[in-house]
Amino acid sequence: MTTGGSEAADRAACASCLRRSWLLAQLSGPLDCNCRADGRLIDLLALGDDELMRALAGRRLEELRGRHARFQPSELARVDGIAEICRHDRGYPAALRAVGVAPTLFAAGGLARLMGLTARPVVAIVGTGRATDYGIEIAGTLARGLAASGVTVAGELADGIGQAGLTGALEGGGAAVSVLGGGMDVAAPARRRPLLAEIKRAGVAVSELPCGTAPRRWCAAAGTRIVAATAAVTVVVEAGDSARELAGARVAQALGRTVAAVPGRVSSRASCGSHALLREGAQLVSGAADVLELLCDCDRPAQAPRDVRLQLEPRLRTVLESVGAGIDTPQKLIGDGAESGALLQALSELELMGLLARGDGGRYVACNALDAPAVR
Amino acid sequence: MLARAHTFTIEGLHTRHVTVEVDVRTGLPAFTIVGLADAAVREARERVRAAILNSGYEFPARRIVASLAPGDVPKVGAALDLALACALLAASGQLPRERLDGHVLFGELALDGEVRPCRGTLAVAQATRQAGLGRLILAGARAHEARLVEGLDVAPAQRLSSAVRVLCGGEADALLARTPDAVGPSEAWPDLNDVRGQDHAVRALVIAAAGGHNCLLSGPPGTGKTMLAQRIGSILPPLSRTEAIEVTRIRSIAGSVAGGLVGERPWRAPHHSITTAGLIGGARRDSIGEVVLAHNGVLFLDELSEFARPVLEALRQPLEDGRVAIVRARHSTIYPARFMLLAATNPCPCGYAGVGERCRCSEAELARHRRRLSGPLLDRIDLLAQLDHDAGDDLGSSAPIGSARARELVTDARERQAARLREDGVTLNAHMNAAVLRRRVTLDERGEAMLRSARERGMLSARGRHRVLRVARTIADLNASGRVRARDLGSAIALRGDAGLAGKRAA
Secondary structure (H helix, E strand, O other), rough: OOOOOHHHHHHHOOOOHHHHHHHHHHHHHHHHHHHOOOOHHHHHHHHHHHHHHHOHHHHHHHHHHHHHOOOHHHHHHOOOOEEEEEOOOOOOOOOHHHHOOOOOOEEEOOEEEEEEEHHOOOOEEEEEOOOOHHHHHHEEEEEEEEOOOOOEEEEEEOOOOOHHHHHHHHHHOEEEEEEEEEOOOOOHHHHHHHHHHHHHHOEEEEEEEOOOOOHHHHHHHHHEEEEEEHOOEEEEEEEEOHHHHHHHHHHHHHHEEEEEOOOOOOHHHHHHHHHHHHHHHHHHOOHHHHOOOOOHHHOOOOOOOOHHHHHHOOOHHHHHHHHHOOOOHHHHHHOOOEEEEEEEHHHHHHHHHHEEOOOHHHEEEEEEOOOOOOOO | EEEEEEEEEEEEEEEEEEEEEEEEOOOOOOOEEEEHHHHHHOOOHHHHHHHHHHOOOOOOOEEEEEEEOHHHHHHHOOOOHHHHHHHHHOOOOOHHHHHHEEEEEEOOOOOOOEOOOOOOOOOOOOOOOHOOOOOEEEEHHHHHHHHHOOOOOOOEEEEEEEHHHHHOOOOOOOOOOOOOOOOOOOOOOOOOOHHHOOOOHHHHHHHHHHOOOOEEEEEEOOOOOHHHHHOOOOOOOOOOOOOHHHHHHHHHHHOOOOOOOOOOOOOOOOOOOOHHHHEEEOOOOOOEHHHHHHHOOOOEEOOHHHHHHHHHHHOOOHHOOEEEEEOOOOOOEEOOOOOOOEEOOOOOOOOOOOOOOOOOHHHHHHHHHHHHHHHOOHHHEEEEEEOHHHHHHHOOOOOOHHHHHHHHHHHHHHHHHHHHHHOOOOHHHHHOHHHHHHHHHEEEEEEEHHHHHHHOOOOOOOHHHHHHHHHHHHHHHHOOOOOHHHHHHHHHHHHHHHHHHOOOOOO
């Protein structure tokens, strides 16, 4: 069964589940008013249809009830290539059933692929939308390593960590499940279209809202819930201390899944949420191998890491170590005693080897040496 | 009776020879000018009449027709007054007609008969010499400017009567006290050693000055981008005589020269509200754009991302070709515009990208900022001078280099370039095209390997490769090295211009 498969096969959702999706789209506005309060949105989404209407519909209650009773699946706009699956189907991702009123999924990329990807171990990579270079680097490296090991990476199609994780998973050989805020056919904002197209080609993209629904603020938090619920392990790469940035970890905790976090600098505001999680007992991970260990509950392969850094000339190693220690702009390195020409040459060579990358404001960022491709 | 005088009119940066023919006949008194004259030329009738009468000559009360030939070229400005008045005097028998031949008359007349200086004197002097028309009679205030043209006979005249005296074979007026030719940079530029704690950016600026490379200064607010840019003039070598003449000619036509040769390199820093026509020229028939005024000098665009997108796009032709072709409904002109572009920008809209976690710009804002700058313009910027936010600790430290020393280095490097590129028709590394680059820049094996791996990593496009090679060549010149070594190339890659924007990797 592929995207181009028979129509009946791609419509694996029952009428009552489609009605639920329709109702969520109808209540999108009121839901938006409730997404600020900590955890309230998740509770609302776990309510049954009637309770949800009573809680949110307000003056529209009677009208909405009437339309709800008369609902026909044909009322939903349908787009070619977008499959539907609900919790009553056998192929529905098992892990996602744990969510109260498990959402109907609208998926691009084919149901078969969705089933295939979620049948494998799934790791969610979540975190802040305003990631630092460090966070983006780590999220990408982690996802690359996991995807290369045959693990499915789930993430939100959002700025920052979500985008970095999905990009990394695609680079690592596919196996990416991305969750969209709005309807599948509403690609917003436009700058994410290339990544979305790439995901549709190699992985799957899912949304719980019917086609044509515009994304709203609450959709992001709801999407995080699907990402975390799909996965066996949720890795928080970089998160501040706001409820929104920790939403993924909270859902995973509530479902009793493993939560892991990547530490940042202790002084970094962007990582204080991750640090709080670690203090609460989340697992500390520093690379794909740690996550695999958590996932498979097995020992790390007894293979010494091949560290490119050890093979570097001393002059390059000094520069790389300085950058790692936070002396990361040419100006500071010169102040540290390096000669300008030699320094710039070393920086370029390290950049060409993939050990350094350019960050914001002229900064250099060290890339993970274990994952760097061999020196050409 | 008919008389004929010679003069020039300015057309863009060029001149057109104009023959002023005046015919005086019996008939009802009238004074008509024909030959596509603009308002300033038509008003010449009143000026000429008053000047002739106030100089003690007689204004013929007859029918006067003045024709400006060629008749299909529009004539602008008041500089035709002197030629008109002298031709009129000759036509009315107050001056021997044949004396007008062998003279070019150029100047505006005041009502009391004084000859006033006009814009474009140098261009007219050059044209007179080129056309071999003989002696140039012009206002005394601009005689020094005309004297810059070697082998030209210049006769300054303070008043209409002195011009008539010169035409009749008498003495010219004495030259006014001479303003010295200001060849060489003026002392007004601030010194580079005021800039502390930004050694890296200073070095990038010196490289840019040495090779004439376009350079982007990027850094958080308050780190000294503008301060650094304002010191570029103090490290550029003085104008050569040819360059100085070109600059003086442009300034003279723009009307902003006081007399004598312009010595310092042009420095134009238009505000970011500038329009395309203001930057490129062509707003009016004779308006000259900032890029042309910056010819042989520096065009500084502060807050680059605030400029309107079409304005920045319009810079592409001058940056590529070193000239602008302006085509309007009734005229088209080519202006020289070979300048060094110096631009300054914040790394992101709030300015604090890369400074700890101070940057609060959203992804959308960053994307907009990038879109403003990226693409064709950034593609033509060879060098990125990155200023560091944390350099404040070093404010007390010694300056890396003073302007005098930097100018020595730059001048030496420029001499080396000029010697090497003599046969290629360019003088600066920044102006080498692909063919010249292939001929003049060879890399050792290690350098070739670096370039190859940069291309394979997608760090350099074909154009990016050329930019890196040009900059590497300049760095080698600064080090007085005949070959481009791997170190020079490595520095050029680290300084390449397209890596200066925030959030590029996340995109």
